[in-house]
Amino acid sequence: MTFITSKLRYLILFAVLFLTACQKPMIEIEQGISDFSALGLIPIPAAIEEDEHGFPMYKDTYIKTSDTTAFMLHMAQFTAEKIFHHSGLSLEINPENPRGTAIELEITPTEETEVKTNEHNMDPNTTGESYKISVGKSILKIASAQPSGLFRGIQTLRQLIPNQAATIKNMPVWEIPGGTIEDAPNYAFRGAMLDVARHFFTIQEVKRYIDLLAYYKINILHLHLTDDQGWRIEIKKWPKLTEVGGEKEVGGGTGGFYTQAQYKDLVAYANKHFITIIPEVDMPGHTNAASVAYPFLNGNGKTPELYTGTEVGFSTWDANNEKVYDFVTDVVNEISAMSPGPYFHLGGDESHVTKKPDYIKFVNRVSEIVKQAGKTPIGWDEIVTADTDSTAIAQFWASEKNAAIAVQKGMKVILSPAKKAYLDMQYKEDSPYGLHWAGYVPVDTAYIWTPETYAKGVPSELILGIEAPLWSETISNSDEIEYLAFPRLPGYAELAWSSPEKRDWNEYKGRLALQSLFFDRNKVNYYPSEKIDWVSPPLAPKTIGKD
Ligand code: ACM
Secondary structure, three states: OHHHHHHHHHHHHHHHHHHHHHOOOOOOOOOOOOOHHHOOOOOOOOEEEEEEEEEEEOOOOEEEEOOOOHHHHHHHHHHHHHHHHHHOOOOEEOOOOOOOOEEEEEEOOOOOOOOOOOHHHOOOOOOOOOEEEEEOOOEEEEEEOOHHHHHHHHHHHHHHOOOOOOOOOOOOOEEEEEEEEEEOOOOOEEEEEEEOOOOOOOHHHHHHHHHHHHHOOOOEEEEEOEEOOEEOEOOOOOOHHHHOOOOEOHHHOEOOOEOHHHHHHHHHHHHHOOOEEEEEEEEOOOOHHHHHHOHHHHOOOOOOOOOOOOOOOOOOOOOOOHHHHHHHHHHHHHHHHHOOOOEEEEEOOOOOOOOHHHHHHHHHHHHHHHHHOOOEEEEEHHHHHOOOOOOOEEEEOOOHHHHHHHHHOOOEEEEOOHHHHOOOEOOOOOOOOOEOOOOOOOHHHHHOOOHHHHOOOOOHHHEEEEEEEEOOOOOOOHHHHHHHHOOHHHHHHHHHHOOHHHOOHHHHHHHHHHHHHHHHHOOOOOOOOOOOOOOOOOOOOOOOOOO
């Protein structure tokens, strides 16, 4: 018995020695060759400190999580997939026998990562986004007090990986510069809007947009679900809205709509990317498609026809019919039940044929319906002319006068000035997509403005954040979305995330130039503005997938 035990002991000792001897020494980078500024981080982080020792990422590098909850394993999987698509390296997650350098993902409420978001902009859904990345010789750690902060930190890690389009075959070791990054958002609300009503976009197309938004730390996707040309969301109690109202789109092509199951799947996908969906049902104007399906809504005794043009301001619902409010209640309740975010957007813009007292009555009633559904109402800036109180949010797009009324009422304001932030404005005269009613918005115009002071008289504590809307009169697929969104969208992401003193056009445009490598790897159909010296891949591109 004693003999067997000691023999076993020797065997174990031998095995340990053998395994230790077999282990390759960890790769080290003595003197780093790259630094953070060469990488083109967008949005620029709050604080960066560099040191000379880089972190080598190679085939033995592994990902370690601070716990093994489903959430952490999902984060590790997400990180591994993105690294694989970028570099071809297939990193193990929490391996039994770790060998190489480690990427550690940590949720540590005790770390120095407490919520730092500007208190005025606190939003229970989007706080806790601060994170810290420490890059050492053998450990690269991303730590945050909250899951959302960890996710934002992982996006920064993706941008820290050198941009070469090489695969592992010609680049076995990927050097990540050494140092630390401490980061937190300037605004808790960092939005993009997609108009899926004028032209319909499939779930796959919206998910692809979500992938790209998440990379730049956008955390809100506002979906403009209904308009004169189409109703795009299934409402079980009112099935003709989609059966009839979803049939067409601008130009007369086949429209489409999301079933409730598809919408829920989209919301879940957005959630996984820490993006909150804000559903919009635009009313009382912009409602022709719904009135074709249910003609009692418009109150004029006429059955309208499906509309495939692009004029605005000709439709309204009847503010003096209780049945209309019953209908709106059903719509708001069904959509709210599927939307975990805190907001419901009731539109309210360009109701040119709604009489003023009717408009006020309608917005007042619908705001209450939205609140009853447990949501905070948001409306385009015209809603401030109704009896809105400080709990509703105004989205400033055109009228400084309305912004001033919002301030008087103590309402929070989302900044989407069309002259600066509308992604559907053409870059210049000969741009193939977009409109120019608010002017041309080249990439520098889109970036060079200060949200903190843009809307005269709106104090910074009332600014909830920034949103870049993309209206779809002229676009109908992902390529066309991307042509208008990129390269302007990263600029809006930086205006929303980074503090004013960090932002500088001349420096930013160098970082933007490097995005072409990300765009090319991911086949993003960006507009190659001549204002930017786009960087081409330093090595022969061998794209292996999207990251
Ligand atoms: C808008 O552009 N009509 C809000």
